[in-house]
Amino acid sequence: RNVGSFCVHLRGERAGRWNDFATDEHGDVLDLIGLSLGLSDPREQLREARAFLGLQTASAEDVARAREAADRAKARRREAEAQARAAEEKRRQRARALYLSGREQLRGTPVDQYLRARGLDLSRLGRQPRALRYVPELFYTHTDQDTGEVIEGRWPAMVAAVCDARGRLVACHRTWLACGAEGWTKAPVPKAKKVLGSYRGAAINLWKGAGPRGGKPPSLPQCPPGTHVYVAEGIEDALSVVLLMPEARVLAGISLSNLAQLKLPDNVGSLTLVADLDENEEARRALQRAVAAHEDAGRRVAVWQNRYGGKDLNDALRAARGSEEGAA
Numbered sequence: 001r002n003v004g005s006f007c008v009h010l011r012g013e014r015a016g017r018w019n020d021f022a023t024d025e026h027g028d029v030l031d032l033i034g035l036s037l038g039l040s041d042p043r044e045q046l047r048e049a050r051a052f053l054g055l056q057t058a059s060a061e062d063v064a065r066a067r068e069a070a071d072r073a074k075a076r077r078r079e080a081e082a083q084a085r086a087a088e089e090k091r092r093q094r095a096r097a098l099y100l101s102g103r104e105q106l107r108g109t110p111v112d113q114y115l116r117a118r119g120l121d122l123s124r125l126g127r128q129p130r131a132l133r134y135v136p137e138l139f140y141t142h143t144d145q146d147t148g149e150v151i152e153g154r155w156p157a158m159v160a161a162v163c164d165a166r167g168r169l170v171a172c173h174r175t176w177l178a179c180g181a182e183g184w185t186k187a188p189v190p191k192a193k194k195v196l197g198s199y200r201g202a203a204i205n206l207w208k209g210a211g212p213r214g215g216k217p218p219s220l221p222q223c224p225p226g227t228h229v230y231v232a233e234g235i236e237d238a239l240s241v242v243l244l245m246p247e248a249r250v251l252a253g254i255s256l257s258n259l260a261q262l263k264l265p266d267n268v269g270s271l272t273l274v275a276d277l278d279e280n281e282e283a284r285r286a287l288q289r290a291v292a293a294h295e296d297a298g299r300r301v302a303v304w305q306n307r308y309g310g311k312d313l314n315d316a317l318r319a320a321r322g323s324e325e326g327a328a
Contacts, residue, residue, distance in 0.1 A: 008032075088198060095162070095172035095197040102133025102159045109134040110177050111158040114184040119318040120239045125246055129206045129239070131161045140176050142190050155187045160235060162195065162254065164202045165263040167221045171197030173204060173254060175235070193234075195254060201263040204235065204252040207242040223249070226269040231259060236314045237274055244317070256283060259290035270300035276312045277305045 005022035009015050019026040025035070030045040039045050106112045106122065111134045115122060122128045138157040143150050155176040162171035173195050176187035186192035208217035218224070230250045232238040238252035253259045259273060271294060275287050287303070294301045306316045 091197045092170055096169050098135070098138075098174075098196060099133060099159055099161050099169065099172045102135045104130070104133060106132060106134055110156045110179070110184045114158065114175075114177050114186075115236075115239065117183050117185065118236050118314055120236065120243060120314075122239075124243060129242070131204050131206050132235075133159050135159055138174065138176065140187070140189060144190070151189060153187075153189070155189075158235075160204045160206075160252070162197065162199045162202045162204055163220075165221065165265055167205075167219055170202050171195050171199040173199075173235070173252075199254050199258065201258070201261045202254075203231070203258075203262055204238070204254065206235070206238045206252055207246075207248070207250040209249040210247040217249070220249070220251075220268075221265050223265060223267045225267045227267050228270045228272070229264070229268055230272045230274055231262065232274040232313065233259065233276065234312075237276075237312050240313045240317045241274055256286045256290075260286065260293040262290075262294075264294075264297075264299075268299065270302075272302045272304055274304050274313050277307065278311070 006018070006020045008018045016029050017026065018028075018032050027035070030042060030049060033048050034040060034042075034045045037048060039048060103109065106115075106128050111132065112122065135157045137154045138159075139152070139154055141150065141152045155178055157177060158175040160173040160175075161169050162173055164170050174193065176189060176192045177184055178187040179185075180188075205220050208219065210217060220229075227249065230238075230241045230245070230248050231253050232241060232250070233253055233256050235252045238250050241248060241250045251262075253262055256276075259275075264271070273287070273290060276283070278284065278287075291301050291303065304313070306312055308316045308319065310316055310319060
């Protein structure tokens, strides 16, 4: 009868209660439903509330069956998660075993010759990257998703340890190689590069750079505060950075999408992303996400892209090496 005489409490201990001071009526949400719809039976009020919320009135047996089904679903999820963890751990162990089976000495191997053909002469460094090894014969298999065709074979391979931010080996990167008319190149298969294990957020720690006063540098997890790192997408680009700047700390992020996921120790204060000069819009957005992700983590981020001919840093390095040899 009077404007403002009806109120509903939205907050506090009385939230959900209502009062009509003009008629001295009061109650809870179910009473309000009954008042507005003319329902005096509490069971009808509850039925209307459940219908409004998209719920059905269930018997005790229905409730029990629903709970049992929910418990079974939870059990299945727990079992599936446990199986997924076990499978991932098995892949990690296989990746570790594969990496450790490789030969540490690369000089004179197909890996060495493949890298030299890419303008990457590791002998100029004085030491070789410990993350890389050589496997004389490695099984390859690939299934074409469109045709179902299965391609299998055995080729030599360059393998690399993929480690997380704590330095644990979590996956193994593989590059299959073959000798052709122009020497050692990537094997003639649909995907010559594959990763065994999950590498999300991880990277190949290719080069530690120079330590204090030229001494042995610490590992990435123990790097000093404010450390700067160079992060390239692939191994070849990362090695190009190493040869141009042996004093730098260099990682290979494996894929463009993984650059944004890359987990780095808190002591890393800044990084340079060595990216391909890719006109693809999706690739540009992926690079922007990587920059934003590391800036959000509180790091200074710079981007280098090859604008000197070719797509990536390795293309630029090979072009420069060719110019030097031509001038000589």
